[in-house]
Amino acid sequence: MQLFTSTVTAVFLEAAPFLLLGALISSVFEVYLPQDRLEKLMPKGRLLGLLFGLGAGMFIPTCECGVVPIVRRLLKKGVPPQVALTYMLSAPVINPLTILATYIAFRGNMWMVLGRIGLVAACASCIGLALARINPALLLRDGASSPDLIIHGHEECCPVDGVHVHHIHDVQDVHHVGHDLAHGCGCGCAAPQESRLIQVLLHTASEFLDMGKFLILGALAVGLFKILLFQDALEPFQNSLFLAVGVMMLLAFFLSICAQADAFVAASFSAFPGVAQLSFVTLGPMVDLKLVAMYGAVFRTRIALTLILVPVALIYLVSFLAGMVIR
């Protein structure tokens, strides 16, 4: 029981600063940045946007917990998916801290460092490009009711999860939504008459509570997993490439370790093949228990499934094939 409570406490305390930072940045975007300003700042072309998203983590490093609320806000503000989603998936890995941690954990093994960056970039690019055509707000679970969307008079009908977003029946509906959601965030916080600083604080509180509940659920699951699984249970899988890669990916999913620390844990599984360790460090920052809960809450079901299944399939395939070639 002590291990469970300690693990849950540790996971929460470790992730809380980054979640809070994400909530704070998201709130600053919401309160201080007008809708069109951010859109204008973004690169126009898809390829350029993709590269921008991949490289943004080098300048705005965030962990996987903190990046989700930021990206939710970016998408609401109209930032294209090839920028926002690519940033969300790649920033936890393609940033100076994680790259350095990977280098140290694997004792200067550049193949592991480059493999991690390359595989994460590949997953992020695939998803970014695949979803590039969709209106950013429509990726979000609450996108259909977003006042930003209504104000912009979004015309095209993009059925995502079977929802047609232009079903605003009369002016009264639009007015009601706009009034209820105050400054447009939809979280119910901050009356517009408050000063901007107070708005940011209230918004941050609401965003932290909103995302924090998924972090807690993830942390509880991680704690449970930690007390149930002993290392020797993994022994039968380490000699089969087919199973080793899968097991390490499952482990990355359930352990939900922060991207900046997971390389050290992966390196400790020295009996597993290198490609299995690679699959561990590439999947974890994109898909784990905490993130699945957050994806499910933020994105529409199909988008959330895409964010989960594409990395799982791609990482498994590449790791397995690379393992076969190395053998």
Next chain:
Amino acid sequence: MKKVAGIIEGLILLVIGAYAVLLILSGNYWRFLNPKFTWLTAVTAIVLMLIGITAALKPNNKPSLARISIFLVLLIVLLSGHLGITAHKQIASKPPVGKPLSGQLSGQPPPQSKPPVEEDPFAGILPQKLPPQSPADQAPRVIMDGQEYVRINLAELYILFKSPQPGKLEQRYVVRGIVHRSKRLDRLQQFALLRNVVFCCLADSFGAGFRVQSDRLDKFADGQWLEVYGTLKRSAHQLPDPHLHIEDMRYYDLNESYVLVPSKIIPISEPDEPYIFECRTSEPFAY
């Protein structure tokens, strides 16, 4: 009702922030996270309290019972964790169970009859519980029985011997760790000496260590803290999966190629900070 729920949401944030501050002040922070992140948690705690107060004074008009419930579960877990620490402290304050041993015959064929345990020259001189020492206070090397030993922690030694440089094998080392035994290791007259390494938080911790050769396994019990002086030699045996079931160390990595051959073993109490938080690659090591 909505207003009350909104106020509760603010108060929850305030309480979490206050908990983090108290955790830092209580000196128990290291039990969950690497102390190098203390400043980060402190800043987070202050911001959480600030937004908590603001949210309580200007309650959200869309409070959620679901998130209140989940955050209340978190508060219960935080409280349980705190109570667990208090209980652990009481257990850990008990004196060590083992007796000091010296002149180990490890690495030699097992004797037909067990020799009597030698009197340890440091028994009665070394305190039962080593006084707290910060790495900066310690000399990088120590003289024991006329021999010089490099102070190093198990994770540093583990990293050093992943790809050992020439000259490292001749060096004598002193390390501290916890004994873990299993039938498979017993058959080789070895036990595992491990120590938890925490890079960020407890969730990413794992045990790093070496096998220690000893023909007096009966003197060592699971969970016992030891200070081991000795040298490393290439293992004659392939490392079997040791099948260790360690309650608070679910993942561990024993060096496969090298075994610690002790010249002296001293049972010690649990150090004030039993985890390894820092790994250096050259002297002075963090120990």
